[in-house]
Amino acid sequence: MNITLTVNGNPVTCTIDAETRLLDLLRDTLHLTGTKEGCGEGECGACTVLLDGRPVNSCLVLAAQAEGKAVETIEGLAPGATMHPIQQAFVDAGGVQCGFCTPGFIMSTVALLRRTAQPTDEEIRTALEGNLCRCTGYAKILEAVRLAADRIRESTP
Numbered sequence: 001m002n003i004t005l006t007v008n009g010n011p012v013t014c015t016i017d018a019e020t021r022l023l024d025l026l027r028d029t030l031h032l033t034g035t036k037e038g039c040g041e042g043e044c045g046a047c048t049v050l051l052d053g054r055p056v057n058s059c060l061v062l063a064a065q066a067e068g069k070a071v072e073t074i075e076g077l078a079p080g081a082t083m084h085p086i087q088q089a090f091v092d093a094g095g096v097q098c099g100f101c102t103p104g105f106i107m108s109t110v111a112l113l114r115r116t117a118q119p120t121d122e123e124i125r126t127a128l129e130g131n132l133c134r135c136t137g138y139a140k141i142l143e144a145v146r147l148a149a150d151r152i153r154e155s156t157p
Contacts, residue, residue, distance in 0.1 A: 003067045007032070008076025016063050023047045023058035025066075026073060034074035034103045038132075045131030048104035049073050055111045057130070074103035077110065085155070086110055086148040095144030097135035105131045109145050117153055119145070 004013045007030060014029055026032045026049065035058055038046035042057040049058045050072040077084035083091070086109050096102045105128060112119055112127035119127070124145045133141065 001064065003064055005066045005068065006070040008071070008073060014063070018062070018064060020063040021059055022049070022051075022056075022061040022063045022066055022071070025063040026058060026071070032073050032075050036100055036103060038100070038104075042130075043132070044101070045104040045108065045128075046101050048107045048131065050107055050111055053111065053114065055108045055127075055130075072107070072110070074106060077106070084110075085151045086113065086144075089148035089151060090141075090144040093140055093144035093147050095136060095141040097133075101131060101133045101135075105133070105141060109148060112145070113149055113152055117156075118149055121146075 001018055002013060002015050004011065006012065012030065014025060016025060023035060023037055026035050035049055036046040037059060038044035040059050042060040045057065047058040048055050051061065051066060052069050077087060086106050090096050090102060090106060095105070108128050108131055112124065116123055121142060124142055128141065
C-alpha cells in the first residue's frame with residue numbers, strides 16, 4: 001500500500017506492507033535511526049515521536065495510521081550540528097548517560113513545553129511517565145526539562 005505523510009517537515013510517499021510499524025518506516029525505510037526500539041511493546045518510550053504534535057510510541061502505531069499526518073523525530077528538531085534548546089539542556093544538566101532513551105525523553109519534553117511553558121515538577125513527571133531510563137535516576141532528567149523550559153521562556157519575546 002502507498003502512504004503519504006510529512007516527516008520532519010518534508011512530504012514523504014512510501015510503499016509499505018499493511019503491518020509495517022511507524023518505527024520500522026522511520027528507521028528502516030527513511031533511515032532516521034534516532035528513534036530507538038527498546039521494548040517493542042509501548043512500555044519504555046525509547047521510540048517516542050510526535051504524531052500531529054502528540055507523543056506516541058512508534059512501535060505501537062502502524063505506519064498506515066500516519067497517512068496524511070505530520071511526524072516529528074529527534075532528527076527534525078535542529079538543523080545540522082546545532083542542537084535544539086531541549087537537547088542542549090539535557091547535555092548541560094547531565095540528563096543523558098548511555099543516551100539510548102534520550103530521544104524519547106526529548107520528544108516527550110518537546111510536546112510538554114509546546115503546551116506548557118512553565119510546567120510544574122508534577123506536570124513534568126506526568127509528561128515523562130511513559131519514558132524509562134536505566135541509567136540516570138531521573139533527577140538530572142527533571143533538571144534538564146526545567147532548564148530547557150527556562151531557556152525557551154527567556155529566548156521567547
